[in-house]
Amino acid sequence: MIQTVNFPKLFPPTQRPLPRRWVNAVCLFGVLLSLVGCRNGSTLEEQGDAVQKIRITYPDIFRDTTRVDVYHGKKIADPYHWLEIGDSPWVQDWLEAQRNLTANYLSYLPQRSALQERLRKLWDHERYEAPVQRGAYYYHLKNDGLQDQAVLYRSRGLYGKLDTVFNPNTAGIGQLHDYSFSPNGRWAAIQHAEAGSDWQQVSVIDLRTGELREDRLDHLKYSNLAWYGNGFFYSRYPAPNAWELRELNEFHQLYYHRLGRQQEEDALIFADRIHPQRNVYGETTADGRYLVISLHEGPDGNAVYFKDAGQEDTDFTPIYSDFAYSFRLVGNQGRQLYFLTNYGAPNGRIMRVDVRYPQPEYWEEIIPQQEDVLADGQLTGGRFITTYLHNAVSEMKLFDLEGKLLREISLEGKGTILKPIVSPESSEAFFTYTSFTQPESIYRLDLRELTVEVYRTPEIDFNSEAYTTRQIWYESYDGQRVPMFIIHRKGIDLDGSNPTLLVGDGSLQHLVLPQFNLSGIHLFPAFLERGGICAVANIRGGGEFGKKWYDSGSGDQKQTAFDDFQAAAEYLIANKYTTAKQLGIYGRSTGGLLVGVSLTQRPELYAAAVPEAGILDMLRYHRFTTGWTWSTDYGTSERPEDFEELLRYSPLHNIKADAYPATLVLTREKDDRAVPVHSYKFVSELQAKQEGDAPILIRVDREGGHDGLLTINDKIEEGADVLAFLWYHLGT
Numbered sequence: 001m002i003q004t005v006n007f008p009k010l011f012p013p014t015q016r017p018l019p020r021r022w023v024n025a026v027c028l029f030g031v032l033l034s035l036v037g038c039r040n041g042s043t044l045e046e047q048g049d050a051v052q053k054i055r056i057t058y059p060d061i062f063r064d065t066t067r068v069d070v071y072h073g074k075k076i077a078d079p080y081h082w083l084e085i086g087d088s089p090w091v092q093d094w095l096e097a098q099r100n101l102t103a104n105y106l107s108y109l110p111q112r113s114a115l116q117e118r119l120r121k122l123w124d125h126e127r128y129e130a131p132v133q134r135g136a137y138y139y140h141l142k143n144d145g146l147q148d149q150a151v152l153y154r155s156r157g158l159y160g161k162l163d164t165v166f167n168p169n170t171a172g173i174g175q176l177h178d179y180s181f182s183p184n185g186r187w188a189a190i191q192h193a194e195a196g197s198d199w200q201q202v203s204v205i206d207l208r209t210g211e212l213r214e215d216r217l218d219h220l221k222y223s224n225l226a227w228y229g230n231g232f233f234y235s236r237y238p239a240p241n242a243w244e245l246r247e248l249n250e251f252h253q254l255y256y257h258r259l260g261r262q263q264e265e266d267a268l269i270f271a272d273r274i275h276p277q278r279n280v281y282g283e284t285t286a287d288g289r290y291l292v293i294s295l296h297e298g299p300d301g302n303a304v305y306f307k308d309a310g311q312e313d314t315d316f317t318p319i320y321s322d323f324a325y326s327f328r329l330v331g332n333q334g335r336q337l338y339f340l341t342n343y344g345a346p347n348g349r350i351m352r353v354d355v356r357y358p359q360p361e362y363w364e365e366i367i368p369q370q371e372d373v374l375a376d377g378q379l380t381g382g383r384f385i386t387t388y389l390h391n392a393v394s395e396m397k398l399f400d401l402e403g404k405l406l407r408e409i410s411l412e413g414k415g416t417i418l419k420p421i422v423s424p425e426s427s428e429a430f431f432t433y434t435s436f437t438q439p440e441s442i443y444r445l446d447l448r449e450l451t452v453e454v455y456r457t458p459e460i461d462f463n464s465e466a467y468t469t470r471q472i473w474y475e476s477y478d479g480q481r482v483p484m485f486i487i488h489r490k491g492i493d494l495d496g497s498n499p500t501l502l503v504g505d506g507s508l509q510h511l512v513l514p515q516f517n518l519s520g521i522h523l524f525p526a527f528l529e530r531g532g533i534c535a536v537a538n539i540r541g542g543g544e545f546g547k548k549w550y551d552s553g554s555g556d557q558k559q560t561a562f563d564d565f566q567a568a569a570e571y572l573i574a575n576k577y578t579t580a581k582q583l584g585i586y587g588r589s590t591g592g593l594l595v596g597v598s599l600t601q602r603p604e605l606y607a608a609a610v611p612e613a614g615i616l617d618m619l620r621y622h623r624f625t626t627g628w629t630w631s632t633d634y635g636t637s638e639r640p641e642d643f644e645e646l647l648r649y650s651p652l653h654n655i656k657a658d659a660y661p662a663t664l665v666l667t668r669e670k671d672d673r674a675v676p677v678h679s680y681k682f683v684s685e686l687q688a689k690q691e692g693d694a695p696i697l698i699r700v701d702r703e704g705g706h707d708g709l710l711t712i713n714d715k716i717e718e719g720a721d722v723l724a725f726l727w728y729h730l731g732t
Helices: 044-053 089-107 112-123 523-529 546-551 555-574 590-601 627-634 640-649 677-689 712-729
Strands: 002-005 024-026 032-034 068-071 074-077 132-134 137-143 151-156 163-166 175-181 187-193 200-206 211-220 226-228 231-236 253-258 267-271 279-284 290-296 302-308 317-320 327-333 336-341 349-354 364-367 373-380 383-390 393-399 405-409 415-422 428-435 441-446 451-456 467-475 481-489 500-503 533-537 583-588 608-612 662-668 696-701
Touching: 074 640, 089 677, 089 696, 089 712, 112 523, 112 712, 132 175, 137 175, 175 226, 211 231, 226 279, 231 279, 253 279, 267 279, 290 327, 302 327, 336 373, 349 373, 364 383, 373 415, 383 415, 467 555, 481 523, 481 555, 500 523, 500 555, 523 533, 523 712, 533 555, 555 583, 555 590, 555 627, 555 640, 583 590, 583 712, 590 608, 608 712, 662 677, 662 712, 677 696, 696 712
Parallel strands: 327 373, 393 415, 500 533, 500 583, 583 608, 608 662, 662 696
Antiparallel strands: 002 068, 024 032, 068 074, 132 137, 137 151, 151 163, 175 187, 187 200, 200 211, 226 231, 231 253, 253 267, 279 290, 290 302, 302 317, 327 336, 336 349, 349 364, 373 383, 383 393, 393 405, 415 428, 428 441, 441 451, 467 481, 481 533
C-alpha cells in the first residue's frame, strides 16, 4: 500500500523551482564568464588545452522536501515529483535551463563539427529493405541516403524498374512505422504517428494508384494488422483523455475494420474486462482460415486462442491459457497450426496443434529443442525457415513439414539474420544479414533448390575489412561465464590506452546482437574509425541463451545482470583494452536502466556514461503509460518483496554524494513509453549530488519518441553530440 504524506500546493509564488540562469565556465585565462560568453572569438578547438579547465554550475532546482511516499512502512523522499507534471510552466522553465546548459557545453566540444560531417557520409548511401511479393509485383522500401523515411516502390520482376508507389516524406502523415500488405496485393495498411509517439494511426493505400483511401483509424498502440477479407484486425486501447504521459494505458482490445467504414462501426472481436493489464494481438493464417490471438501480461509468456476467422459470433478456443511459456504462430497447413514455443523447451521448439484436438496432450513436436536458441521460425512453401542463435550469432536452418533438416546456412563473420520476408505459397524468401562492421545486405533464398544468393549489397564509405570482431568469455562475480563481443581496428595495440565503449541491456529478453547501426545513430562505426574499441556484453536477463538465461537475470535475480555488466568492464580493464579513465558505457531503454545502475553502483569504474530513454525510477515506472508491461521482469513497488529489491538498485534512489563520471542523459519530450520524467528526476538528483568535476547533462529533444528521432539531420546531430561527448571525456 502506497500513501503520500504532506503534499502541499505545488509551487507557491515564492518557491519557483527554476530561476533562469546561464551556465558558467572557467576558461584557462582565468576569467569567469558564462559559456555563452566564453567564446571570446575562438572555439575550444582553437583554445587547445583550455578545454580541460571547463567547469559548470547547474541551475538551481527546487527540491520539494515535503514530498514523501510511504512504501510498506518505509518513507521514501520524492523531491522532484513535480517534474512529472510535464506541461507545467515550472517544468518548462527547468527544460529551458537544462537545454541552455547542455547546448552551450556541447557547442564547445572539439571534433563535434567533424563528427557531424562524418556521420552525414555514413548515412548518405542507398538503403533497401527486403522486398515483399504481392501478385505480379515486388514492393521495395528504399531510402536514397539522407531521406527522413524510406519510399515505397514496386517493380515487375525482382530486378525490374522501380516505380514510386507512396512517399511518406511528402504525404503529411508523420512518422511511418509499418506496412501491412493485403494478400491480394490491392491494399497496404500503414501505421504512422505524430512526433514519434507510440500512439499510432492507420491509413490505407490503394496500391494501384498510390493514393490514400478515406479509411483512418486512431488510438492504436502495440498492434498487429492482420488482413482478412476486405479488412483487417487491429488492437487498441480506449481513447486517452489527452496526450498525457502519466496516464496508464489499460484494457487493450481487438477490433476488425472493414474497408470503407468509419472506425466507430468496427466490430469488437475480443476484450478482457476482468484483467485490465493484458495486451491482445491478432494474427490470421496465410490461407485466411483462422484468427489466432495471443494475450500478454509481459515479455515472458502468453496465452493463445484461435477461432474460425469468418465466424464473428463464435467463441475462441484455448490452446494454452496460462502465462508461464511463450507461443508464437509460425504458420499452418490446413487444420494444423504450428507454434514456436518454449513450453517444455527453454531454448525453443516447434509444435504442431490440430485445431480439432487443441489440448496439450495432443500436441506434436516437429522440430525438437537444440543446444542453440530457436529465435525465429516461419512456414512457407512447405518449408520451415528457422533462425538459431549460436552464442548470439545467427544461423539459418531449413526443415521440411516433418522436421527433417534440409540445409544449414551459415554466412560469413559474426552477424545477425533479420526476420525473413515470406509471401504465401511463394517459392522464395528474402532476409537481411548484418554485423558490427557490415551494413545490411539482402539475400534471396530459393526454397525449391535450397540455394542462397546475394540480392543487394549497400555501397557505403566504410572500410569493413579494417576491423575485426572477436567473442570472448569472461567470468562474472558468481562464476558464470558470459560472452562479450569486442570490435576494434586490426593490429591495434592492447596497451590499456584505448578509448572503449561498452554496451549492454539485460532485460525483458532483449537481444543485443551484431548489427552495423546498433545504436540507431551510427555510434559504433564512427567510434571505431577514430581508433576506439567497442564491446557488447550479452549479459543475463537478455534472450540470447533462452529462458533460463533470462530467468537468471530477472525478478529477484536482477542484480545478476548488473553484476555481469560490471564484470565485463573489469575484464576490459584487466586485459589491457582500456582503463577506467577511458571507458564509456551506453544503453537505451532498458539498457538505459543498466547504465543508470552501473554508474550509481560503481562510479569509479567509468569515465563517461550515456543512458538513453532510460527507466530510472524503479519505484514508480509501472504508473506511467504501459510501464506495467515490464513488471513480470522487475516486479513492482506495490509488492513488499519486490519493493526491497527495486529499492536496492533503482538508479534514482541510489544516488549519494560522490564523484560520478561525465554523464549525458538522452530523452525526448514525446517519449510515451519510457517517459522522460525518469530522466528529468535522475539528472536533477545527480547534479545535486555530484562531488566531482565531470558534467551531468541532459539532452531533451522536443520531437521524436522512444524509438528515436524523426529526421536524418536530428539523428546526425544527436550522434555527433554523443560521440563528441564520449570522445572528449575518454581522455582523447
